[in-house]
Amino acid sequence: MTGWLAVAGLGPGREDLVTPEVSAALAGATDVLGYIPYVARVAPRPGLTLHPSDNREELDRALHALDLAAAGGRVVIVSSGDPGVFAMASALFEALETRPDLHRLDIRILPGITAMLAAAAAAGAPLGHDFCCINLSDNLKPWALIDRRLRLAVEADLAMAFYNPRSKSRPEGFVRALETLRQLCGPDRLITFARAVSTPDQVIRTVRLGDATPEMADMRTLVIVGNAQTRRVGPWVYTPRSAS
Amino acid sequence: MTGWLAVAGLGPGREDLVTPEVSAALAGATDVLGYIPYVARVAPRPGLTLHPSDNREELDRALHALDLAAAGGRVVIVSSGDPGVFAMASALFEALETRPDLHRLDIRILPGITAMLAAAAAAGAPLGHDFCCINLSDNLKPWALIDRRLRLAVEADLAMAFYNPRSKSRPEGFVRALETLRQLCGPDRLITFARAVSTPDQVIRTVRLGDATPEMADMRTLVIVGNAQTRRVGPWVYTPRSAS
Numbered sequence: 001m002t003g004w005l006a007v008a009g010l011g012p013g014r015e016d017l018v019t020p021e022v023s024a025a026l027a028g029a030t031d032v033l034g035y036i037p038y039v040a041r042v043a044p045r046p047g048l049t050l051h052p053s054d055n056r057e058e059l060d061r062a063l064h065a066l067d068l069a070a071a072g073g074r075v076v077i078v079s080s081g082d083p084g085v086f087a088m089a090s091a092l093f094e095a096l097e098t099r100p101d102l103h104r105l106d107i108r109i110l111p112g113i114t115a116m117l118a119a120a121a122a123a124g125a126p127l128g129h130d131f132c133c134i135n136l137s138d139n140l141k142p143w144a145l146i147d148r149r150l151r152l153a154v155e156a157d158l159a160m161a162f163y164n165p166r167s168k169s170r171p172e173g174f175v176r177a178l179e180t181l182r183q184l185c186g187p188d189r190l191i192t193f194a195r196a197v198s199t200p201d202q203v204i205r206t207v208r209l210g211d212a213t214p215e216m217a218d219m220r221t222l223v224i225v226g227n228a229q230t231r232r233v234g235p236w237v238y239t240p241r242s243a244s
Numbered sequence: 245m246t247g248w249l250a251v252a253g254l255g256p257g258r259e260d261l262v263t264p265e266v267s268a269a270l271a272g273a274t275d276v277l278g279y280i281p282y283v284a285r286v287a288p289r290p291g292l293t294l295h296p297s298d299n300r301e302e303l304d305r306a307l308h309a310l311d312l313a314a315a316g317g318r319v320v321i322v323s324s325g326d327p328g329v330f331a332m333a334s335a336l337f338e339a340l341e342t343r344p345d346l347h348r349l350d351i352r353i354l355p356g357i358t359a360m361l362a363a364a365a366a367a368g369a370p371l372g373h374d375f376c377c378i379n380l381s382d383n384l385k386p387w388a389l390i391d392r393r394l395r396l397a398v399e400a401d402l403a404m405a406f407y408n409p410r411s412k413s414r415p416e417g418f419v420r421a422l423e424t425l426r427q428l429c430g431p432d433r434l435i436t437f438a439r440a441v442s443t444p445d446q447v448i449r450t451v452r453l454g455d456a457t458p459e460m461a462d463m464r465t466l467v468i469v470g471n472a473q474t475r476r477v478g479p480w481v482y483t484p485r486s487a488s
Binding site: 011014015016017018019020021024082083084085086089090091092093094096097100103104107108109110111112113114117118120121122124125126127128129130131132133134135140141142145148149152153155156157158233234235236238239240241242243244 | 255260262263264326327328330333336337338340341344348352354356357358361362364365366368370371374375376377378379384386389392393399400401477478479480482484485486
């Protein structure tokens, strides 16, 4: 009974962005759990049980994984990107809080290429100076808090990476965010929409805030807003290393 | 003459955190440039010229790489971590600004596991909610700006990842940062010191701000300060996904 549990980041999509550490964990696993499209990225093989589950079932999935590992399984929960950035690692620790009997289980978090790093690389280097990373979904926090964070981030002149900018069910949040940013940063600030980064569907588009429209983002889009220094060079967008 | 230039992230140190994309670029390169300890991670082989250079020579290195690629070389600039986070990608684009004749050169930025993701994974999930990422070095910006960003990040209740917390030549910045954070966040806020993450020298230590001392950080340390919700569970530290 030497079970273990790894929470692994599969990166943004392309297979050559999966770290060898994660590939090795998957190769040694008896059970893989995760959101349906992420589990679909793991090849079936004898001895491996795949447990795809729906979105918003993170806590149940984490408890199931803890039980499988406690029973001796070699268990991997897969996330896209990095598991520690708006993904399954925090959900696992929330589940672990309810199970003090399992606090000494062999748990490892395996980092991955999170979407903002792949998006920034595809666009150039818009996160090359101090930046922040904000989840625009208001599933788990009130919109007023998101709005306050946007305003303070602009005041600090941080570049900004936005995850989950726009859901079908609540598209109005991103409409408001764009309007706020345009007011505070002016129309010339650069904004990059990176859709389906590293996949065959990848589209990278950088425009002025004055030309940005909410429809440029969907749930597969990572949005990066530059700081006051962010600029274009050739086909690229980047943020200089220095500031005054 | 089909030269290209890649700026590649080697990750924080361990070889199984280097992406296959980066390994493939290195395998096809004629020239590898970078800071001495990063170039030392690339195995010599026939047909490959290694060009190690000193720290703080980033612009010269970038210009040299551009010239080599323009002459037909297959050139990789290596960074530790991710090239777009306080590393060589921005320096390359600064150099490219001075060379409009090379704006259409085949340039690719290859993402890597940046130190904060590996540090967070080793500690648990302290960056599991909105966070910011700040370079504490005042080489390229005034300390007053760093101080302002710290205060606004606390006001926004962002978790914080700090790169380059403490240089030998100017250790006083981190002393002041710790004092400011203690005043604003109180003594019970959790702070994680992740030294030499993913290497054989790795040490991960999480303490209360009231127990943190400047000596806990050096230039190989990535520091993470939690938000107001960040807490321990078993041997781990994590930030819950929700906030009010």
